[in-house]
Amino acid sequence: MTAKNVPGLTACALCAGETLGDRDPLDGGQRARLDRLAACGVARLTYVDCLDECERGDVVVARPSSRHRAQGVGPVWFERLAGDALTDELERWLADGGPGARPVPTALAAVAIARTGEPEPAPEPHAHHHHEESEDAMSGTMVIDPVCGMSVDPATAAATAEHDGVTYRFCAKGCQKAFLADPAQYV
């Protein structure tokens, strides 16, 4: 798989591991499992300080690969995704291409959350043309936060960043920070 075809994961750094807490037998807890997924190359992993779903715990977002994103596939949000069994399911799904490549496995669908502000499943007509995307932004169309996959109103975006002449908009400063640390992961 080329980098463009690798799905992404955004995990909440604050609530990762919360579900199992002290009962987690794994040294390093849930973060160690997520780090392992990234280390073996099935997903590009980003931690963000809070994904704004704090009442849930172990909030993780699976982001489609660039190829699937260009086809209009949206991210899938999960809560309480922790422990070996669920993380193994996640690994297999991501290794198969993740969102857009395969339906969400049943075990993961059980912990999926409907996120307000999720992007429409249908592609924007110009979603993959960066130049036109920024024109969309100027006309007030919702754009996608590339880090967490949320729809963002350009007029009220919490933060923006330029990369290769394209303006990206974020729901929160944490997403902007993650983007700036490694923009290539998200474009």
Ligand code: FES
């Ligand atoms: S603390 Fe994890 S979503 Fe807010």
